[in-house]
Amino acid sequence: MDRVRHMGIAGYIERQLHPEGIPDDRVQQALAEYPVLMTASALLVQAYPEPSNQIKEKLAMGQMTPQETQAVFPVEHRPYAITAQLQAAKLTRAGMRRLRGVAGLVVVATVACGIHQGWCLKR
Numbered sequence: 001m002d003r004v005r006h007m008g009i010a011g012y013i014e015r016q017l018h019p020e021g022i023p024d025d026r027v028q029q030a031l032a033e034y035p036v037l038m039t040a041s042a043l044l045v046q047a048y049p050e051p052s053n054q055i056k057e058k059l060a061m062g063q064m065t066p067q068e069t070q071a072v073f074p075v076e077h078r079p080y081a082i083t084a085q086l087q088a089a090k091l092t093r094a095g096m097r098r099l100r101g102v103a104g105l106v107v108v109a110t111v112a113c114g115i116h117q118g119w120c121l122k123r
């Protein structure tokens with residue numbers, strides 16, 4: 001509430017309408033769970049390689065057990081893991097910002113109720 005009083009309702013609402021300018025350590029901490037976000041493209045190609053043609057043929061012919069496939073081509077290092085992490089990071093970011101937006105609406109509603117009840121925001 002003190003922050004809203006300091007910024008004024010108009011300033012607070014304007015800031016909430018443009019959340020990209022609000023620093024958020026919690027979002028950055030959550031995004032740190034997705035290593036592909038901070039990895040150079042060249043390193044991603046090395047860390048998440050496509051399977052060789054030989055492995056593809058063995059997989060197609062059923063010549064590899066699931067355990068052998070996992071040993072040679074681990075799920076967490078398959079190329080689709082890059083896309084999965086990028087999508088998860090996008091959802092994480094959007095979800096956390098949405099929650100912050102909901103919290104902001106609660107503060108605005110609380111302040112609006114306070115104004116209606118005669119609170120003075122310039123204390």
